[in-house]
Amino acid sequence: MKVATVGVHVLDTHVIGVESIPERSDGQLVERISLSPAGTAGGTGVVLSRLGAQVSAFGAVGEDPVARTLLALLGHEGVDVSGLVRKAEAQTSASVIPVRPGGERPAWHCIGANGAFTLDDLDLGALEGITHLHLGGPEFLGGEAAGRLLAHARSLGATTSLDLLAPGDPDMLAWVADALPHTDHLLPNDEQVLGLTGAASLADGARALLDHGVGTVAVTQGARGALVATAAETFEVPAYAVEVVDTTGCGDAFSAGYLRGLALGRDLRGAAELGCAVAAQVAQGLGTDAASYTLASVDEFARTAPRR
Template identity: 70%
Template sequence: MTATPAPMVVAAVGVHVLDTHVIGIESIPAGSDGQLVETIRMSAAGTAGGAALVLARLGAQVRSLGAIGTDTAGDTLLALLAREGIDTAGLVRLAEHQTSASVIPVRPNGDRPAWHCIGANGAFTLDHLADDALDGLTHLHLGGPEFLGGPAAGDLLARARARGITTSVDILAPGDPDLLAWIADALPHTDHLLPNDEQVRGFTGESDLGAGARALVAAGAGAVAVTQGARGALVVTAAEPDRVVEVPAVALGEGELVDTTGCGDAFSAGYLRGLSLGRDPVAAARLGCATASFVARGLGSDAGVYDLDAVLSLVG
């Protein structure tokens, strides 16, 4: 049976990146030598951009809000987002900054170190948002609140919640107690916090992931859904802070795993789409894990062909 998508109008605010994936890197050639590789491709990425792309594939009406450069990389990023039907009018172009970009060499064993340029993401402020940026939204997803800082991020999220908009946050930087302090003002206005396991442990100093998630709920988040790679996700909510629920990852067949770049953003998108369908955080996390399994089969968040029906078929 074909799913009837629930109305979802979401703004993906913050970090938008152009990723360049290079597959088959065994080493960096010496001197000025060259090396043949299997594949080089570009994709839209970032805690806002990657989530925006996947949300659009899952049937949401998506706006991208953030900052990019006036360079060719920015042209390419806009084209990749527009190809998915995303409204990019809210991506301001800053001539004095380059578009944020990453180069990700993927080794044969799946390791994926990266070179990254922060670029225009570091210059984005709330002043770049149009007066009507929040009009008509059901959801606001803030990717990279650390670039705005806690007070500004908190202000944006509070404005959204005052309009009845569901808020969510995904953090880009590695876990560190000082970073948590930097964004602490945003947490009381965050309905759903979507970190990874390394971030939770680093933010809280807790070795036990459940205890770390509970600490973040105690800091103000309404629910914390933690990604933990091949183990899936872990969910704690303010409504039941003593209940820690593990949600397993969707198993892939032999040879199906290609690249995990973008899987965290895909989880965020699937989780948020689940919420829009009326699912609770645990059921939404199952949808997030299912969405990530499709992205893991290819390079980047735009890998493969999938839609909401395909993802729902894995979770029921």
């Protein structure tokens, strides 16, 4: 599996044990602070690499210490970062995520270089030989440009997938609609599906997105697992019962597991089950690079772990 992950790459700073924001200039002790590569392209790429795929990243970063850290972390995970262009005028995209004792995780985010990335920054020749193109954050490119990129990937014989970053609403659906007929697998979360379509149920919303030309819609539902919809069937796959530390990156982990499963020849249900099993690994730590897992260890976990 040779994957191009295109789009949003972020450096996340997780702060665990934040009970409140200190008053004035006061300080507060927390349990842990960690850094991890993230984003609908970056986070998915890290997990795909851990699962045995060959991953090349395409997007934009700044020329700052955040970029050096993010590139080093991605490279450490085996991701080829030569396709990440430098934008001197923009800082590297970054988030600070204070995780409260109950698991809630508000965030501060700087869009930075992700908002400056265009198709002109991507060498289409570098995509030769890929088996898969995953576009994370098509809203930054817009549907017309995203559609051209996905169509080009298909012309190379590659499978395409798409994951949104922004919350869903009908205007966002209109903005990215041109990309959907070129998308083999759409990988949103439940809130995005309901917001994009205005549907009364998740299944109805997923089927409404199929009407826009998507081949398959695989929706994450948090603790409820995932729902998969095609023109022929709609089914759900339960999540695994684990002690959750932080859910940041779980959606990206599901996407990676799902796509890896398909590349290995598993059917849609088997791919969604692998996606849920990988997401369970990430939920037990901080970010997509949490803990240590491989395809073999995740498969073993899936065979023995209880479901919700």
